[in-house]
Each structure stands twice: as structure tokens, then as C-alpha cells.
Amino acid sequence: MTGPTDELRAAPGGGRELPERWAPEERDTLPGVGWAWQAITGALVLVLLTLHMIANHFVVQGGLRDYQQVIAYITNPIILPLETLFLVVVSWHGLLGLRAVIFDFGLSARAERIVTRVFVVVWLATIVYGVTLLAILVTRP
Amino acid sequence: MSDSVTFRVHRFKQGDAASHHDSFEFEPGPRSTVLDALTAIRRTQDPTLTLRHSCFHASCGTCGMKVNGREVLACVTNVRELGTGEVTVDPLDNAPLVSDLVVDMGPFFARLNAVERPLVRESELVPGAHTASGIPQPLRYEDCIECGICISACPIAATDPEYLGPAALAAADRVREEPRGGDVPFVLGLADDPHGAWRCHVAFECSEACPSNVDPAGHIMQLRRSLIGRRWRALLAQPVEAGR
Amino acid sequence: MTDRTAPTGRTALPDATAPSSARRRGVAGWVDVRGRRLGGWAFILNRVTGLGVLFYLYLHLLVLSQLAIGPGAWDSLLKNWFLNPVFLVLDVVLLAGLLIHGLNGIRVSLVGFGLVVSRQKALLGAFGTIGAIVLLIGTLMFISHGG
Numbered sequence: 001m002t003g004p005t006d007e008l009r010a011a012p013g014g015g016r017e018l019p020e021r022w023a024p025e026e027r028d029t030l031p032g033v034g035w036a037w038q039a040i041t042g043a044l045v046l047v048l049l050t051l052h053m054i055a056n057h058f059v060v061q062g063g064l065r066d067y068q069q070v071i072a073y074i075t076n077p078i079i080l081p082l083e084t085l086f087l088v089v090v091s092w093h094g095l096l097g098l099r100a101v102i103f104d105f106g107l108s109a110r111a112e113r114i115v116t117r118v119f120v121v122v123w124l125a126t127i128v129y130g131v132t133l134l135a136i137l138v139t140r141p
Numbered sequence: 142m143s144d145s146v147t148f149r150v151h152r153f154k155q156g157d158a159a160s161h162h163d164s165f166e167f168e169p170g171p172r173s174t175v176l177d178a179l180t181a182i183r184r185t186q187d188p189t190l191t192l193r194h195s196c197f198h199a200s201c202g203t204c205g206m207k208v209n210g211r212e213v214l215a216c217v218t219n220v221r222e223l224g225t226g227e228v229t230v231d232p233l234d235n236a237p238l239v240s241d242l243v244v245d246m247g248p249f250f251a252r253l254n255a256v257e258r259p260l261v262r263e264s265e266l267v268p269g270a271h272t273a274s275g276i277p278q279p280l281r282y283e284d285c286i287e288c289g290i291c292i293s294a295c296p297i298a299a300t301d302p303e304y305l306g307p308a309a310l311a312a313a314d315r316v317r318e319e320p321r322g323g324d325v326p327f328v329l330g331l332a333d334d335p336h337g338a339w340r341c342h343v344a345f346e347c348s349e350a351c352p353s354n355v356d357p358a359g360h361i362m363q364l365r366r367s368l369i370g371r372r373w374r375a376l377l378a379q380p381v382e383a384g385r
Numbered sequence: 386m387t388d389r390t391a392p393t394g395r396t397a398l399p400d401a402t403a404p405s406s407a408r409r410r411g412v413a414g415w416v417d418v419r420g421r422r423l424g425g426w427a428f429i430l431n432r433v434t435g436l437g438v439l440f441y442l443y444l445h446l447l448v449l450s451q452l453a454i455g456p457g458a459w460d461s462l463l464k465n466w467f468l469n470p471v472f473l474v475l476d477v478v479l480l481a482g483l484l485i486h487g488l489n490g491i492r493v494s495l496v497g498f499g500l501v502v503s504r505q506k507a508l509l510g511a512f513g514t515i516g517a518i519v520l521l522i523g524t525l526m527f528i529s530h531g532g
Contacts (some may be wrong), residue, residue, distance in 0.1 A: 032339040032368065039494035046487050053483075063530030064467055067456035094439040101432060103335065104342075106301035112335075130446060136453045210420035238408045296428055299414020342431075343493045345424030345505065358424075359502050366499020 034096060041093040048086040055079070075138055087130040095119045095126075144168055146220055148178055150190065151231040152241055160238070162229070163187070169220035175230065176204050176215035179242070192242040199352060202286030205293070206242050207231040212290040212350045233293035249289045252309035256331055257316055257323045284353040285311065291347035291357050303336040307347035307357030310338055314360035317367055329368065338364045423509055431489045434482040441479060473527050480523045481516075488512035 055073065057063050065073060074080055099119050103112060145166045153160035165186050167178045176194055183190040195201040197216045204215040209229055220228065236244035291307035292298045298306055305313075313332040316323040332338045341361045348358040410417070416429055451458045466472060492508045495501050501508060 030372070031333055031335045031337065032365070032372075035339050035497065036369075039490075039497065042487075042490045042494060046490070049483065049487070058526060062468070063527065064463055066463060067452065067459045070452060070459070090442060094435075094442055097435045098439055101436070104297055104300050104340070106303050106336070126443075126446070133446075133449060133453055207420070212420075232408070234408060234410050234414065236408065244408070294425075296415045296425065299410035300412065302409060341497075342428055343424070343496050343505075344428035346421060346428075349422040349424060362496055362499045362502040364499075365497060369498065 034100065038093065038096050038100065041089050041096070044089045045086075045093050048082065048089060051082065052086055071137060071140070074134060080134065080138065084131065084134065088127055091123055091126040091130075095123050146178070146225075147227045148182060149227060149229045150179070150182070150242070152190075153238055154189075154240055167220075171221060173220045174216055175206075175208050175213070175218045175220055175223075175228065178220055178228075179215060179230065190242075191240045200286065202288035202353075205233055205288035205290045205352075207233065207293065212293045214288060214290075214352045217352070233289050235292050235295065235298040236289060244289070246287075246289055249292060249306070249308065250287070252306055253287065253312055256305075256309045256313040256328050285355045286353050288352065290350050290352060291355075294346040294350035296344050296346060297340055297342055301336060301340055304340050305331065305334070305337045307341075307351075307361065308355070310341070310364060311355055311357035311360035313338075314364040314367075317364065329364075329371070332364055333368045338368060423506065427489050427492070427509060430485050431493070434486040437482050438479075438486060441482075468530075473530070476527050477520070477524050480527075481520055484516040484520055488516050 056065060060069065074083060096119075099115060102115055107115065145168045148165045148167055149162040150165060151160055152163050165182045167173075167182060169178060176197065179190065179192055180194070183192070192204070192206070192215075194204040194216065196203075199214050199217045202214070205212060206215050207213070207230070208215065208218055209223060209225060210231075212233065215230075230242065232238060232242045232244050236246065236249065239245050285308055287308065289308075295304075295307055298304050310332055313328045316328045317325055338361050341358065343358065343362075345358040348356045351357060415432060418426060418429060421429075448462070451462050489509075489512065492505060492512055495508070496505045
């Protein structure tokens, strides 16, 4: 018995094979993983940013820390790892977001891989810069 | 006082360097639709005006177009209710332009075919057939009238030519929900792709614009939830299989 | 039944990148808000605030290098620039951006995981209200700091 859907499947363009541009072997990472990371890092950023904003701007006289206050703040053994983690996570979230915006232009799999690698380098450079800055301030006599 | 409305209609013919708008005057009655106006303009003012239409009652989905910047079915869009003395009519976006208000629906239909759209329930048409398990009564297919409005309204379809698109993803989710003989892993393989369900950015424009309440964005989100679930199950099942 | 295993050839989707598809809107399809609804506004605001905040992040990191120079450099920057009313206005803009992006981010994450999908509009309304209240409180605090 032939049903109407069979006729449609037999119609031009109704074949069942995976269209070429959706071939899984072109994939760099599992689809959706970037999106999940964005949600996870986003949640972390929300928590860490709230702490950062309250500690640096809302509980401080005048709304901003002067040099001595900054040093006192970041040399706190709880704050230092939290601010370092904030740097790592917020730069990841931000760069991953920009990467998603760029990917929305429908890049080729090869172009996507290049963009990803460039962004990993930028991310690592950001962390090196931030950690160096923190190290200078924390170790300054 | 004249009740005439000016229609600024998008014009383009193959070979034209660029498109432009032509103005036509039309005096609408209280129940005149945009499609009434356009067919009248073609009949009495410019027979070269091309547009797609068929049923005149929001069933065939062929008269999807942009009226005053928003995607609608022209056949159920009342001219007076628009409340503007000038009505701008454009073809749908994010589809190849053929002529005037006509776009090529080929890429759109090909995507629907690729996900084995459950177009019409065979149980409706085949005497004695049973409904799919768990379904209390047969309904017509998912209400999608294949008008292409969702693709036009989607911000992501505006930049990613490979995006599977709202209608096809909604159809894929229906295959997941009710396979009816469909090849579920194959269809989910299409959807579980950077250019599939994961490309959506949750603007919900497709669901808002859909004239048939298909809610493609809602289906895309359900599809994602299902894809995540499948991946977790696969991940958890792996060590068990490896131990065998 | 039709033989569904019959070789139909590899499905070639019509090439949507062909020149005939010149009507693909491009970035205009993201930023042109004419005819768009609330969700479309949320999408573009999320994108604009995201890019804006990312730009601010790197600007912020660059400015923090003044701390490495020494107390004098940082404290004069503070006194001469950051407590200026213009900067306080920019702080309000930044806070608004963070609130829009953060709260919409929660909505997009929940809905994107297939949760509260049918409630996404109510979520937009609720988060919009929360954001407006926090922005108001924040602005008042900025004003009190400036005064």
C-alpha cells in the first residue's frame, strides 16, 4: 500500500540520505556542546560578577577602591582565587559568545576550526595577562 | 474623503539590476484583504504583477509575504485593520527571489523533505488504519501550512544559509514524538547539528510569526532537551556496554 | 510500499548560497527591529549587550594595568576620571547592559534546555521587571557615590 508520505519521499529532494553539508565527519566538537558551556559559564559569571560588583563598587565608600583598598582586597586568600576564576570564566564566556556570533554567518567547517583556534589563543593570552597583573600586585612589597 | 489606500508593492523581474517599489491605489471595502487588493491591482492596473496564492483562506500557505514589514498570510490580513494609509508589500526574506512577491520555496521544501516531514497522518486517509500509539485521535499534520513565514522571520536564517530552519526542525521534533514509521535516528542526526537545533538563538520570532500556531521555537527547544537526554543516556550506557 | 531503500542519490539541498538568494538579509536580519516582537528584541539586545560587555571587559583589563604602575597612577585615574559624572552615566549604561544580558541569559539557558518553554514570555516579563528595579537601585547608588 502506498501512502501519501511515500509519494512525497519519492518526490525530488525527498531522498533519505544525509545531505552533504550535515555530514558528521566535518564536526569539530559535538554539536550543542559550545551552547551548553555558554549556559554553564554564564551561570558562573552571574555569581562571580555579582560578588565582584558588590565587593568593588557597592560596599566601598565612594563606589571605587583606591590603590590601597585594591591591594587589601586581592591579597585576601579567598578573594584571589575567586577573582582569578572570574577572569578565566568571564573571558571564556565572552569569547565563546563572540565565536557563536561569528559562526552564525554559516562558516565552513574549516573556517570554524580556524576561528576556534584563534579564540583559544586569545583566551589563554587573556588569562596570562590577568594572572601576571595579579601576581605583580600581590607580590609587591 | 477618499478611502483609497496606497499599496507600495515590491517589484523585481529576472535580469533587473535591483528591485524597486511601485505604488498602486486601491479602495478597500471593510473586509478586503491584502490578497484581495493585490489580485485586484493585477487584474485592473498591472497584469505583470506576480504573486503566489491559492485558497484565499489561510489553508494553502502560498500567500506568505511581508506587509508593513511583518510576515503574514495576505489572504487573512484585513487592509483596513492595518490602520495605515500606505501599505508596503514585500516578498518573504531569506529565500531566493524569483519575481515581484514570489520567492523560490525549493530550499524550504527540500529541508522539510529531508526530515521526512510527517505531512499528513496516513491514518486519516487509509481506511481501517490505527492511530499512532498514545495518540487519542487523529489530527491533521501539525498545522504547518508550509508558508515559509518562519524562515523569513528568523534572525538566524538571515545569516546562516545552511540553517535547517524552524519549520524543518519542528517537523523533525514531530518525527521524534510520533515516528509513524519515520527513521528517528536519521532525522535526529540532521537536527543534532551546528546548523540544526543548536543554531537557534531563542528569539521565538518563528513562533510569533507562524500563522498556524505550529510553535516551531517550542519544538526546537523540546528537540534540544531530547537531544541532550539522548546524549546523556548514550554516555551512561557506554561503560555498561564496554564491560560486556 | 514504495521501496525506501532505493538509491535516490545523495540529497543535494538547493544551494542556498547561490547568487539567486541575494535576498538573505544578513546582519540586517539581526539588527533591524522593524516588525519584530519581544523575543526578537531580546535576541538583538542580548547580542548588542554581549558584544558591548566583551569590549568593556578588555577595556577594563587594559585600565587595570595602571595598578601595576603604582598607587599614584591608579589613584589619579580614579580622582580625575572615574568619579566624573560622565563616567557615572557610563556606569549606569554598563549596569543596564549586564542586567539585560544576565537576566536574558538565564531565560535563554532555561528555555534552551527545553525547560519552561511555554512560560518563556512570562519569564521575559518577570526578568524585565527585576532588571528595571535593580537598575533603578543601582542608579541611585551611583548618584549617591557621585554626590
